[in-house]
Amino acid sequence: MSLAAITLVSSVLLNLFPQTPEAYGPLNFACCVKYTRKPVPFAVIKGFIEQSSIEVCRIDAIIFFTRNNKKICASVRDRWVKAALGRLRSKIAKLESKASQHMTRAGEKRVNETNTHSPWSFE
Structure with a gap:
């Protein structure tokens, strides 16, 4: 077989098998x-x-998602990017704090509402 024929057959065979996207992410x-x-603008970043x-x-990048589902690529070295990340991280910390307080209060209510004398206590 000639080199051209081998190349042609090889390319046809390779095209018959689908490439797996898992290999590329x-x-x-x-x-x-x-x-x-x-x-x-910070108001459009979600x-x-x-x-x-x-x-x-x-490349290293920050990908911002906007309210209208656009992706914006930015450099972490830019001042406006650092400011936006700081504000977003602050919002996340506040949300986590509120969630933690809510869970603690819910747990306290359950303890107060239940009978404190366990059938297994030796009092």
Whole structure:
């Protein structure tokens, strides 16, 4: 067989087998390849994730999710990005604090509402 024939048969066979997307990560994940330099108003940001260059993508980035479901790639070195991350982390801390207080209060109510004398106590 000639080299051209082998190449043709090989390419046909390789195209018959579907490529597995699992080898490349989730289908809905797209890497940031450049940063936006235009600051995004904090009011439109609803969340973020961090992209690391040591994983799948080539650059380190912060990916902001906006209220209208857009993804905005930004550099963590930019001042506006640092400010937005600080505000988001502050909001998360407040929510965690409220959730912790709510759980504690709910636990206190349950203890107060139940009989404090256990059938297994030796009093």
